Each structure stands twice: as C-alpha cells, then as structure tokens.
Amino acid sequence: MTDRTLDALEQISLADLDPMDLIAPNFRVYELTASEIASRLRVDNRFPGDRELRAAVNLARRVLQPIRNEFGRLSPNSVFRSQALECVLKNKPPGWLSTSQHTEGCACDIEIPGMSTLALAQWAAEFLPDYDQIICECFDPGAGPNSGWVHISLKAPGQGSNRKQLLTYLRDLQSGAMVYVQGLRGSVT
Numbered sequence: 001m002t003d004r005t006l007d008a009l010e011q012i013s014l015a016d017l018d019p020m021d022l023i024a025p026n027f028r029v030y031e032l033t034a035s036e037i038a039s040r041l042r043v044d045n046r047f048p049g050d051r052e053l054r055a056a057v058n059l060a061r062r063v064l065q066p067i068r069n070e071f072g073r074l075s076p077n078s079v080f081r082s083q084a085l086e087c088v089l090k091n092k093p094p095g096w097l098s099t100s101q102h103t104e105g106c107a108c109d110i111e112i113p114g115m116s117t118l119a120l121a122q123w124a125a126e127f128l129p130d131y132d133q134i135i136c137e138c139f140d141p142g143a144g145p146n147s148g149w150v151h152i153s154l155k156a157p158g159q160g161s162n163r164k165q166l167l168t169y170l171r172d173l174q175s176g177a178m179v180y181v182q183g184l185r186g187s188v189t
Contacts, residue, residue: 005061009054009157014047023057024065032056032079032105037088045082047105055156056080056105063152064108066128067120077109077149078102106132107153116145121184124152125166132162134184137169141186 001020004012012023019030032053038045047053056079068074079102081089086098101107112120121136128134132155138148148170155162170187172179 009058012054012057013050014053017053024060026068026073027060027064031075032060034075035078035081035085038082038085041088043082043085043088045080045085047080048082051156052080052103052105054105055159058156059106059108059152059154063124063128063131063154064110067110067112067124070123070127071112071115071120074110074112077111079108080105101132101153104156106156106159107151109137109149109151111146111149113146116141117148117150118184118186119145121150121166121168124150125184128152130154130162131164133165133167135167135169135180136184138178139168139170139186 001018003022005022005025017029019028021029023029033045033047035045037043059079064076081100081102083098083103086100086103087094087096090098111117117139118136121134124131125134132153133151135151136148137151140147166182166184168181168183168185169178173187
C-alpha cells in the first residue's frame with residue numbers, strides 16, 4: 001500500500017498501482033471499480049487504461065473527498081463501470097457501447113444513509129466547486145429519504161468545460177414514465 005494522494009494525475013499509472021493504494025485522503029484505488037453486480041456475475045470491471053483511471057482519481061479527489069469531508073464515511077455505489085458491466089446493467093447485447101460517463105471514469109453514484117437524496121444533490125450543487133452534471137436519480141419522497149441516488153460527473157482535465165447541469169430523473173405521476181427534468185426537485189411539478 002502506497003500513499004499517492006499527492007501524486008499528480010499524470011504520475012498515476014495502472015502499471016505501478018496496488019488496489020490498496022490511497023489516491024485521495026480517504027479513498028483507495030479498489031473503491032473506484034467496486035461493484036457488487038460485477039463481483040456476483042463475474043464481470044470484468046477493471047480500468048482499461050490510464051486515461052479512465054486518472055479520470056476516476058480526479059473525480060475521487062474533487063468530488064468524493066469533499067463529500068466525505070462534509071458528511072463522514074461513505075462508499076460510492078458506483079464510479080467506473082466497464083463496457084461489459086454497462087451491457088449487463090442495461091440489458092444490452094455484447095458489443096453494444098455505452099456513452100455513460102461512468103465508462104470514462106468521470107461519474108459516480110452516491111447516497112448517504114439517513115440523508116435525503118435530494119438534500120445531498122442540493123448540497124453538492126451548492127458546495128462542489130465544479131461538476132459536469134448532478135442528477136438526483138429515482139428519488140421518491142414517499143419511499144423515504146434514501147430512495148434513489150445522486151449521480152455526479154466531472155470531466156477529466158483536458159476534456160473541456162463542465163456544464164454545471166442540474167437534473168432530476170423521476171417518475172412522472174401523470175404518465176408513469178421515468179423522465180428527466182431540469183433542476184433538482186422531488187416531483188415533476
């Protein structure tokens with residue numbers, strides 16, 4: 001185990017990294033690829049290259065660590081997701097290519113036990129200095145504070161400007177369909 005929290009992103013490489021290496025004060029490499037579904041179904045969820053690894057380390061340092069500093073211990077539901085894992089999760093045939101920012105190491109899904117998913121999304125929008133998207137996903141106030149999760153993405157250095165887009169993905173009570181709406185909210189209306 002090596003402490004790489006002060007290493008520049010360009011110095012971090014799969015070739016000399018151990019899963020237990022610290023890449024942020026409270027995050028280890030293995031947390032960036034951890035997936036219960038991948039483990040259970042034996043789906044390879046390793047980083048394909050240094051680009052995805054470095055993007056995920058950047059996300060851990062600039063998004064996950066500030067959230068952990070504020071709220072204490074948390075483990076992300078998902079950070080990097082391989083194309084193979086995306087096919088399984090989205091029930092797509094092998095060879096289908098996902099455009100999810102998770103496959104680039106640029107997105108995470110998180111929740112904090114006992115904290116409203118909507119409140120976490122609102123905190124992130126107010127206090128994270130930069131982000132590409134914050135999406136309050138599948139939050140249902142009637143199902144309790146921890147329904148759903150918060151998706152936060154951050155473009156890797158050199159990938160362009162972040163959009164600072166705020167969205168909510170929830171069920172439209174009129175049509176019953178899942179829809180994206182602008183802003184962070186607990187209902188479509």
